[in-house]
Amino acid sequence: MSRYAELREECCSANRRLPEMGLADLTFGNVSVMDRARGVFAIKPSGVEYEKLTPANMVLVDLEGKVVEGKVRPSSDTPTHRQLFRAFKGVGAIVHTHSRNASAFAQAGRAIPCFGTTHADYFYGDVPVTRPMTEPEVASAYELETGNVIVERFADLDPDEMPAVLVHGHAPFVWGTSTELALETALVLEIVAEMALKTLQANPGASPISCHLLKKHFQRKHGSAAYYGQPPAGKTL
Ligand SMILES: [Zn+2]
Numbered sequence: 001m002s003r004y005a006e007l008r009e010e011c012c013s014a015n016r017r018l019p020e021m022g023l024a025d026l027t028f029g030n031v032s033v034m035d036r037a038r039g040v041f042a043i044k045p046s047g048v049e050y051e052k053l054t055p056a057n058m059v060l061v062d063l064e065g066k067v068v069e070g071k072v073r074p075s076s077d078t079p080t081h082r083q084l085f086r087a088f089k090g091v092g093a094i095v096h097t098h099s100r101n102a103s104a105f106a107q108a109g110r111a112i113p114c115f116g117t118t119h120a121d122y123f124y125g126d127v128p129v130t131r132p133m134t135e136p137e138v139a140s141a142y143e144l145e146t147g148n149v150i151v152e153r154f155a156d157l158d159p160d161e162m163p164a165v166l167v168h169g170h171a172p173f174v175w176g177t178s179t180e181l182a183l184e185t186a187l188v189l190e191i192v193a194e195m196a197l198k199t200l201q202a203n204p205g206a207s208p209i210s211c212h213l214l215k216k217h218f219q220r221k222h223g224s225a226a227y228y229g230q231p232p233a234g235k236t237l
């Protein structure tokens with residue numbers, strides 16, 4: 001039995017959930033799950049349909065890009081995931097989708113404005129978009145450079161407070177401390193992108209919510225003063 005049985009299992013079921021959650025068409029999209037203690041992550045194999053995914057065909061890759069276990073090629077987006085795991089140390093899972101409304105903002109080269117509290121509960125401000133990639137970046141190690149432009153965009157952003165990005169002309173990457181949270185955040189991103197498009201339809205001049213409302217909603221769910229929901233096991237009210 002693989003040393004990475006649990007990681008394979010978790011990665012497989014997370015990938016299979018993408019189409020169930022309405023976040024993936026055909027084979028677009030992939031999830032990776034990190035084991036920080038071992039410095040290894042599991043990722044979907046390249047070009048395999050979601051129904052054909054099994055724990056056995058997940059691919060295990062280390063942070064240098066070496067395949068540690070796996071009989072098939074990993075997702076072509078693997079170097080992007082690797083750069084994000086290397087740069088954002090608190091990230092436990094990464095979800096890449098071409099979900100339609102979030103991708104529409106990526107294609108438009110526009111950040112998703114924070115128009116309401118649904119957005120503010122998960123993202124501390126506008127969801128950013130990267131700069132367009134240059135011809136040499138696209139011609140060389142394209143997927144690795146995609147990771148680099150994301151990291152560059154986060155030079156003055158905290159990936160714990162902004163767990164998503166739109167890659168210009170492409171689609172979103174979303175992350176979380178756990179696989180469950182990364183999937184949930186990818187779904188919320190798609191929902192708030194749809195809401196934002198409708199907001200702009202209803203009022204092309206709509207403004208983002210105030211800083212104080214944004215701060216209130218984000219901080220009641222995140223950080224040391226969070227009070228939304230139930231406390232984690234072992235922590236008192
Ligand atoms: Zn993609």
